[in-house]
Amino acid sequence: MYSSKAVSQQAEFERELFVASISLEGNERTKSAIIYRELSFAEGESRPQAELVSELERSRRNIFNTNLFISVDADLETRADSAFVTIKMKERLYLLPLPILYLADRSFNEWWYNQDHDLKRVIYGLQLNHSNLSGNGDVLKLKTYGGFIPYFELSYSRPYIDKRQRMGLSGGVFYSTQKSFPVRTWEDKLDFIDTEARSRQRKGAFVEYNLRNALYHFHTIYLGYTQTSVSDSVTAINPNYFGDAGQRLSYGTFKYDYRFDKRDNYIYPLDGHLFNAGLTYFGMASSKEVNYLRLNAEYFGFYPLAGRFYAGVKARGQLSFPKKQLYPFVLGLGYRNSLVRGYELNVIDGQHFGLVQTDLKYQILNKTFNISKFLKLKQFNSVPVGIYGRVFFDTGYIRNFNPQFSNSSLSNKLLYGYGVGFDLSTFYDTVFNLNYSVNQTGFNRVYFGIQRYL
Known part of the structure; x- marks a missing residue:
């Protein structure tokens, strides 16, 4: 009643x-x-x-x-x-010149454990971002790096170019040279060439069209052109690097992505859903060496539970064709957070994979600190801090049709890992991770990570 x-x-x-x-x-x-x-x-x-x-x-x-x-x-x-x-x-502070000091390797753990934390593998330079150039959310980005991987990139992105604010456009050019880089995956780890000579050069350009036809629905069409050349020492170590193309390869990239994004916070979400699906084609009408198709999809779900507890699940899948591909186009587990935690030190090559990552989190702290008494610059005197404890369990499988190319022992079998960890999220889109991970063989280690969203 x-x-x-x-x-x-x-x-x-x-x-x-x-x-x-x-x-x-x-x-x-x-x-x-x-x-x-x-x-x-x-x-x-x-x-x-x-x-x-x-x-x-x-x-x-x-x-x-x-x-x-x-x-x-x-x-x-x-x-x-x-x-x-x-x-x-x-x-925010929109014009943000950032000194760059980061690692050439795919993760901090790769550099610390597999590369003996070699300081020569550090990249330094400057990234100059203006993330609201005309007040329309448009981004002008200039990157110039020295050190281990000299690199230059200039790009411009405008989220909306029409009155209805549905269509956006971006484009850019890039150039890089490298002395040392992975020339193959061997025994499920990256194998780097060791030389003082410049062994790889990459340059290219791209243009991207974006359509936001509803509040949470995003479509992207990407067109790019890349030209890469390598030294003869690279092809001597891995004849499958460029195959019959020898030491120089040029190809185009066509990519279509669809994204439905309804998360409460894209930096560190605790509630909501994200769905991505995409198609990528590598090749050119004049190229016989490159003719590849990659299909991928992922779903992330974030669920508030009772009190300060939160749950999360991330499911990813990939199919790629044909079964035999040149080494630079093989994308398996170990890249871009697509990994079974517990196998952070491994790169597992393959054409198809499925991955599920699960987390149970407890919110230890979620507060914004006002430090205006000590720092008057308003773009920096509000410091959000979120600290979360986690337990996690992951499982994955990768299908490798050519395990002999990488002498792989981890592909073509079910993998799992589990552990505990802490996350620290703070201002200007930075998240620090500390994990203690264990895989199914019992191998365990502490891993550290930093994610920046620039």
């Missing part, structure tokens, strides 16, 4: 509210249209109060996920049957 108070509260949340105004504060550089694009409601609409409160929180998360703001707050004031919405934002 409902009390009169409960009935009154229910009626309050069910009543229709007219959105009389939406006010924006703090977007000193960002155009208002970029922010309105992220709202799931508009001025002049009427919504039940409970629905409007829910959509306002979802819209606040959408604005934060544009990566244009350090913090976003949303307030709803009601007067009679009208709603007045205020969204307050603190903008």
Whole structure:
């Protein structure tokens, strides 16, 4: 039986509210249209109060996920049957020259354990980003690196080029040279060439078209051209590196990706879903050496549980054709976070794979610290800190039709690993990971990782 108070509260949340105004504060550089694009409601609409409160929180998360703001707050004031919405934002430091100091290897653990933490394998340089050049969320990026892998990249990206804010365009050019790089995978680990001579040169260009036809639906078409040349010492170690193409290979890349993204926070999500599916074709009409097709899909689910507990599952799968491929195009487990934890030191080549990663998390701390007394620069004086403890279990399988090329013992069998860990998420899109992982053979080790979203 409902009390009169409960009935009154229910009626309050069910009543229709007219959105009389939406006010924006703090977007000193960002155009208002970029922010309105992220709202799931508009001025002049009427919504039940409970629905409007829910959509306002979802819209606040959408604005934060544009990566244009350090913090976003949303307030709803009601007067009679009208709603007045205020969204307050603190903008990032958009022009951000970053000194670059990171490792040439695929992960910190690869460098620390497999490469004996050799300081010669450090890349240094400068990355200059302007992540809101005209106030439209457009990004101008200049990368120039020295050290282990000299590299240059210049790119520009504009999220919306049409009045309806549905279509975006980006493009760029790149150039790099390397002395040492993996020329094959052997016994499920990367095998590097050891030389003081420049052994590989890469250059190319790309253009990318983006379509956002609904609030959480994204489509991308990518066209690229790459020209790569290697020294004869590379092909002597691995004749399958470029195969019959010898020491020089040119090819085009066509890629289509679809993404449905409804996560609460794209840096460290705790609630929501992400689905990706893609098709990639490598080749050119004039190229006989490269004619490859790769299909991939992934689903990430994040689930709040009771209290401070959260669960997560990540499922990935890949199919690639034909069964025999040149070495640079073989993409198996061990890259881009596609790995069975417990096998962090391994790269397992193959054409098809399936992977499931599961996590149970406990939130130890989630707080934003105001340090304006010590640091007046507003883009840095709010420091969000999230600390989470984790237990995890992963399982995966990779199909390798040519294990003799890598002398693999881990492909074509079911793998699993488990462990415990801690995550630290903080400002400017940085997440630190510390894991203690064990695989099915009993091999165990502590692993450390850093993820940056630039």
